[in-house]
Amino acid sequence: MRKEQFDVTGMSCAxxxxxxxxxxxxxxxxxxxxxxLLKNSMSVEFDETAVDDxxxxxxxxxxxxxxxxxxxxxxxxxxxKEEKDTAREEYMKMRKRLISSVIFAVPLFYISMGHMMGWPxxxxxxxxxxxxxxxxxxxxxxxxxxxxxxxFFINGFRSLWHRSPNMDSLIALGSSAAVVYGVYALYKIAxxxxxxxxxxxxxxxxxxxxxSAGMILTLITLGKFFEARAKGxxxxxxxxxxxxxxxxxxxxxxxxxxxxxxxDVIRGDIAVIKxxxxxxxxxxxxxxxxxxxxxxxxxxxxxxxxxxxxxxIGGTVLESGYLRMEVQKTGxxxxxxxxxxxxxxxxxxxxxxxxxxxxxxGVFVPVVITIAVIAFISWMIAGESLEFSLSxxxxxxxxxxxxxxxxxxxxxxxxxxGRGAQNxxxxxxxxxxxxxxxxxxxxxxxTGTITKGKxxxxxxxxxEEWNEDDxxxxxxxxxxxxxxxxxxxxxxxxxxxxxxxxxxxxxELLQGTGVRGVVGGHLVEGGNRKLLEKKGLYGxxxxxxxxxxxxxxxxxxxxxxxxxxxxxxxxxxxVKPTSRRAVSELRRMGxxxxxxxxxxxxxxKAIQKKVGVDEVIAxxxxxxxxxxxxxxxxxxxxxxxxxxxxxxxPALARASVGIAIGAGTDIAIESADLVLMKSDxxxxxxxxxxxxxxxxxxxxxxxxxxxxxxxxxxVAAGVLYPAFGIRLSPMIGAFAMSFSSVFVVSNALRxxxxxxxxxxxxxxxxxxxNNGSCRIxxxxxxxxxxxxxxxxxxxxxxxxxxxxxxxxVKHVHDALASLSGVESVEVSLEGKSAVVRCSxxxxxxxxxxxxxxxxxxxxxxxG
Numbered sequence: 001m002r003k004e005q006f007d008v009t010g011m012s013c014a015x016x017x018x019x020x021x022x023x024x025x026x027x028x029x030x031x032x033x034x035x036x037l038l039k040n041s042m043s044v045e046f047d048e049t050a051v052d053d054x055x056x057x058x059x060x061x062x063x064x065x066x067x068x069x070x071x072x073x074x075x076x077x078x079x080x081k082e083e084k085d086t087a088r089e090e091y092m093k094m095r096k097r098l099i100s101s102v103i104f105a106v107p108l109f110y111i112s113m114g115h116m117m118g119w120p121x122x123x124x125x126x127x128x129x130x131x132x133x134x135x136x137x138x139x140x141x142x143x144x145x146x147x148x149x150x151x152f153f154i155n156g157f158r159s160l161w162h163r164s165p166n167m168d169s170l171i172a173l174g175s176s177a178a179v180v181y182g183v184y185a186l187y188k189i190a191x192x193x194x195x196x197x198x199x200x201x202x203x204x205x206x207x208x209x210x211x212s213a214g215m216i217l218t219l220i221t222l223g224k225f226f227e228a229r230a231k232g233x234x235x236x237x238x239x240x241x242x243x244x245x246x247x248x249x250x251x252x253x254x255x256x257x258x259x260x261x262x263x264d265v266i267r268g269d270i271a272v273i274k275x276x277x278x279x280x281x282x283x284x285x286x287x288x289x290x291x292x293x294x295x296x297x298x299x300x301x302x303x304x305x306x307x308x309x310x311x312x313i314g315g316t317v318l319e320s321g322y323l324r325m326e327v328q329k330t331g332x333x334x335x336x337x338x339x340x341x342x343x344x345x346x347x348x349x350x351x352x353x354x355x356x357x358x359x360x361x362g363v364f365v366p367v368v369i370t371i372a373v374i375a376f377i378s379w380m381i382a383g384e385s386l387e388f389s390l391s392x393x394x395x396x397x398x399x400x401x402x403x404x405x406x407x408x409x410x411x412x413x414x415x416x417x418g419r420g421a422q423n424x425x426x427x428x429x430x431x432x433x434x435x436x437x438x439x440x441x442x443x444x445x446x447t448g449t450i451t452k453g454k455x456x457x458x459x460x461x462x463x464e465e466w467n468e469d470d471x472x473x474x475x476x477x478x479x480x481x482x483x484x485x486x487x488x489x490x491x492x493x494x495x496x497x498x499x500x501x502x503x504x505x506x507x508e509l510l511q512g513t514g515v516r517g518v519v520g521g522h523l524v525e526g527g528n529r530k531l532l533e534k535k536g537l538y539g540x541x542x543x544x545x546x547x548x549x550x551x552x553x554x555x556x557x558x559x560x561x562x563x564x565x566x567x568x569x570x571x572x573x574x575v576k577p578t579s580r581r582a583v584s585e586l587r588r589m590g591x592x593x594x595x596x597x598x599x600x601x602x603x604x605k606a607i608q609k610k611v612g613v614d615e616v617i618a619x620x621x622x623x624x625x626x627x628x629x630x631x632x633x634x635x636x637x638x639x640x641x642x643x644x645x646x647x648x649x650p651a652l653a654r655a656s657v658g659i660a661i662g663a664g665t666d667i668a669i670e671s672a673d674l675v676l677m678k679s680d681x682x683x684x685x686x687x688x689x690x691x692x693x694x695x696x697x698x699x700x701x702x703x704x705x706x707x708x709x710x711x712x713x714x715v716a717a718g719v720l721y722p723a724f725g726i727r728l729s730p731m732i733g734a735f736a737m738s739f740s741s742v743f744v745v746s747n748a749l750r751x752x753x754x755x756x757x758x759x760x761x762x763x764x765x766x767x768x769x770n771n772g773s774c775r776i777x778x779x780x781x782x783x784x785x786x787x788x789x790x791x792x793x794x795x796x797x798x799x800x801x802x803x804x805x806x807x808x809v810k811h812v813h814d815a816l817a818s819l820s821g822v823e824s825v826e827v828s829l830e831g832k833s834a835v836v837r838c839s840x841x842x843x844x845x846x847x848x849x850x851x852x853x854x855x856x857x858x859x860x861x862x863g
Contacts, residue, residue: 001031004053006042008035009066010155013167014405015365016065019159023063027051038410042067064162094225098218100148105218108141112211128198131189131205138210139186142179149217165365167400171220173369174397174730178213181390185209207387209394209730216398216734226742227407242340244315249280251327269327273318281314282329290321305805342428342675343421353409353434353698360405360706368713372396375717391730395716399733400709407741408701411748416694419754424662424677425687432673434698435657436691438638442586442684443629443651445643446597446604449661450611450681451573453644455486457493458554459570461545469499471567475559477501477519478526486557486571487515487526496806514557525560532558537565553599553606575610582681583612585758589685592637596620596628596651626650642676642684659684686756693754701744708740798834798847799859805829808856815854819846832859 011017017035020042025033029050034043044056053069060067111134114121125134146153156172159165185204192201250259252270262280265271271280279292291303294316303319306312312325315336331337376393380386413430420427427433447453462471476494479487481504494501504517504524513534514527525531529546532538542558545568549556554570586593593613597604597620604618617628625643629651632639641648641655652658652672660672661679676683716733720726728736800812809827812834816825821839828834836847844861851858 001045002048003043003045004056005070006044006053006056006060006067007070008040008042008060010158011035011037011040011065011166012155013037013365014360014407015164015166016159019063019164019166020060020065020067023059024056027055027059030056036410038407038414041070062162064158064164091225091228094221094228097148098221098225101145101214101218101221104141104144104148105214108138108145108211108214111141112138112208128202128205129193131201132186132193135182135186135189135205135208135210138208139182142182142210142214145214145217146175146179149221152217152220165369167365169365170368170397170400171216173372174394174734175213175216177390177394177397178209178216178730181387182208182210182213209387209390212391212394212730215731216394219731219734220398220737223737223739223742226739227745244278244336246278246280246315250274250277251280252324263331265327265330267327267330271325271327273312273323273325275318275320275322277318279312279314279316279318279325281327282334283312283325283327285310285312286324286326288321288323290323291319293317293319339421339426339677342426343417352431353695353702364400364405364709368396368400371713371717379718392716392718392727394730395728395733396713398730399712399716399728399737405702405705405709407744407748408705409698411745412694412697412701412751415748415751416690416697416754419751420687420690423683423686423690423756424680425683425690426662426675426677427687428673428675432657433691433694435638435673436640436688437695439591439640439657439688439691440637441592441594441632441639443594443596443632443639443641443655444583444613444681445625445641445648445651446595446599446607447573448644449642450579450595450607450613451575453573455489455555455571456574457489457569458572458574459549459568461568461570463564463566466566469497471559472497473499473501474519474522474524474561475526475557475567475569478504478507478515478517478524478559480504481507481517482509482515482526484515486555489571490557490569497810498807522561523563526557528557531560532565535560535563550602551606553603553610575607576681578680578682580611581758582684585682585685586688587612587614589688591688594628594632596625626654629654640684640688642681644679659687682756682758685758689756690754694751697748697751701747704747705740705744708736712736794838796836796838796844796847797860797862798836798851799861800827800832800834800851801857801859803827803829803832803856811854812851812856815850816847819850 008020011020014037017037021033021035024030024035024042024044027046029047030044031047032043032045036042042060046056057067057069110119111121111125113119115126124130125137152168153172153176156166156168156170159169160172185208188204189201192198192204246262248259249262249265249269250257250272251265252258252272253260257272265281270286271283273279273290275290285306285308287308289305289307292306292312293303294313306321306323312323313336314329314334329335332341372393375396376389379389379392409430413433416433417427417430420433444450460468460472462468472490472494476491476499480491480501482488491501502520504519507515507517509515510525510527510531513531514525516523516525518524529538529542532542537560542565546556549570552570552572554572557569557571558565559567559569583593592615594615594617595604595608595611595613596617597607599607599618601618604616608616620628625641625648629639629641633654633656638656640657640659641651642659642661643652644661648660652660657674658672659674659676662675662677674687676687712728712733715726716728718727798816803809803812806829809829813825813827816822816827816834816836819838819842821842822836823839824837826835834851836842838847848858848861
């Protein structure tokens with residue numbers, strides 16, 4: 001199966017898009033069609049062996065419209081350029097038509113209504129004897145308006161010929177009827193004046209309807225002008241993304257820095273990026289360092305520090321520093337192009353709720369024409385004049401608005417998906433966006449979704465006589481050679497603290513227990529409790545310590561120096577800083593939260609306690625994740641699955657809405673309906689709120705469109721005239737019709753200002769034990785950790801501003817730990833805070849002075 005995009009011309013309302021959809025869908029080999037009235041585009045999925053582009057184009061042309069395959073130039077988004085130019089071109093055309101129409105419509109209206117309103121007019125327009133001069137002047141003024149807006153007549157009557165009447169058909173019929181009647185009145189005036197019948201001449205001069213025809217066309221053109229301008233704003237998000245694509249790149253060719261066009265960049269090029277430059281394509285940093293602003297891609301406002309080996313995304317901006325990168329993806333392969341493609345496909349797709357509008361639109365125009373004919377005949381039978389009956393019929397034709405129905409859904413979808421993209425949430429289809437509002441259960445994979453996905457050091461417990469840096473250097477120097485994820489985490493932690501590691505000699509792996517080597521002349525051993533058991537050091541106190549750490553979801557590693565236990569390092573896959581707040585927000589929204597994990601029940605419970613999910617399913621095998629999703633769906637709950645791994649792909653595909661973490665695998669992202677570019681769980685409740693807001697907007701638009709037509713058509717048909725003497729003139733009908741579609745588009749544009757509303761307070765979020773920091777505890781190993789926490793110590797929380805990296809964390813930690821009476825210090829980079837356990841005689845002033853002296857600002861001291 002192949003999916004192709006087509007540009008469609010000649011569509012003016014929902015009836016047009018419905019007709020195009022129907023004629024293409026009828027072709028053999030076509031499996032799916034989505035026609036977008038807002039973008040004048042069509043997406044077709046078809047079997048290449050049964051049908052081709054030419055056949056599809058021919059089917060559209062047979063229906064009375066134009067079509068052409070959308071051309072994409074390799075390495076460049078020609079499609080985006082065409083869309084942008086088309087929207088601008090449509091706007092400028094409507095502007096020119098409007099100005100030209102107004103030039104003739106103003107004098108037409110003034111002359112036709114002046115004698116009734118008492119406005120000053122030349123004498124040759126006044127009096128029954130001048131009726132022919134008056135009528136001919138109006139006729140001459142309306143002719144340019146008819147010519148300027150001839151598109152309504154060409155498209156309208158062509159659609160009638162193809163038996164697929166649309167909005168243009170209604171306008172063409174209404175204004176043509178008015179003009180034809182006006183010409184008929186011209187002859188009646190001439191005949192009456194020739195026979196001296198001044199009363200008949202005066203009567204027909206007052207009911208020419210030339211001004212109605214001219215004003216109908218001008219007012220509808222005014223509405224189309226505002227509609228075109230509003231339509232252009234619905235695709236602002238996509239346009240801004242396309243504008244991110246750099247136009248030039250500096251690459252090294254033959255050893256020389258050369259500026260070339262972005263289309264000439266190839267895979268393997270070495271690109272040079274200086275402060276203020278855009279990253280030309282996707283690739284990897286070879287050398288240099290700098291802060292890259294990725295806000296336009298990920299929505300993350302804080303610049304990301306990049307060094308050798310880090311990934312770069314094309315279209316992001318280097319705010320400071322200097323980088324050399326190897327280009328790995330160009331043109332349509334880049335992340336930016338992929339994002340634009342996803343958003344574009346989403347805005348071109350059709351939400352299930354749009355089927356209601358499609359069904360109504362398919363029969364709307366024929367029904368309106370029928371109502372107009374019935375109204376005309378009914379009033380003639382009731383004894384009203386031809387002029388009155390014709391006025392009623394014209395009003396019915398021009399007040400009906402299939403446009404509003406056709407624009408109700410696509411405008412909201414386009415603005416909603418665009419707003420999501422700006423917030424770092426990529427929504428891949430309109431169906432997914434609509435489904436978000438009905439989600440009742442959110443299933444969260446633990447590793448990489450709730451947690452960071454890799455182990456981190458959370459606690460360092462060292463012997464009382466040991467210096468913490470010495471203990472960490474000793475253990476990290478040994479573990480650096482282990483190749484084990486836990487050992488590598490300890491080595492990474494030491495490097496984050498800026499410690500210089502020593503060489504480990506005679507290194508060897510101890511099967512099932514740990515590692516051993518000589519560091520700085522000391523025999524250092526590190527491993528699990530089996531290591532202590534072999535040495536006869538695993539007593540009750542050590543067992544109690546291990547149990548306590550395990551209950552917190554942590555894994556302890558024990559380190560010996562020359563046979564003496566000197567340090568215990570606790571490691572865990574730590575919870576992301578915003579995970580608890582995200583879960584709290586989901587629960588506030590009435591959504592049941594479930595965590596899936598392959599961990600044992602005790603570890604799972606520890607994570608559940610930290611995060612606050614409603615339910616935990618532990619010891620889940622990868623193949624069982626899809627079954628878990630299916631279980632909730634079978635219970636009647638619309639379910640969203642959030643994950644990032646390859647083993648999450650089946651569950652993501654099974655879920656009502658699959659949500660992939662942006663930092664996850666390509667397979668997970670392909671399987672999902674939504675992609676969170678920031679890899680932040682807070683975007684899950686944000687996406688659900690956006691889905692609810694978009695569906696609400698669509699319902700408002702559909703209600704307005706249906707309500708408008710349900711009320712206005714009967715009024716235009718004259719149902720209120722017998723009782724209240726109320727009837728609508730064709731001009732008022734044209735005005736109301738024009739602005740109903742403008743109202744729908746403007747209502748959809750309100751979504752551009754959507755922002756997620758989070759009520760969970762930051763202060764109410766439980767602090768994680770490792771948000772970029774580690775707890776250091778000095779203790780005598782014949783006491784348990786919990787005993788050390790007692791002794792009358794108190795905890796104080798200090799707000800700290802100015803920390804930028806782990807070196808800052810170390811400076812703040814060391815400054816506070818150096819104070820007499822301070823037992824432990826926990827510093828959080830993300831939380832911009834430090835938690836200090838200290839004796840009562842350590843004052844707030846002492847704590848504040850220590851932080852300030854270290855070069856940082858204290859915002860608060862609590863406790």
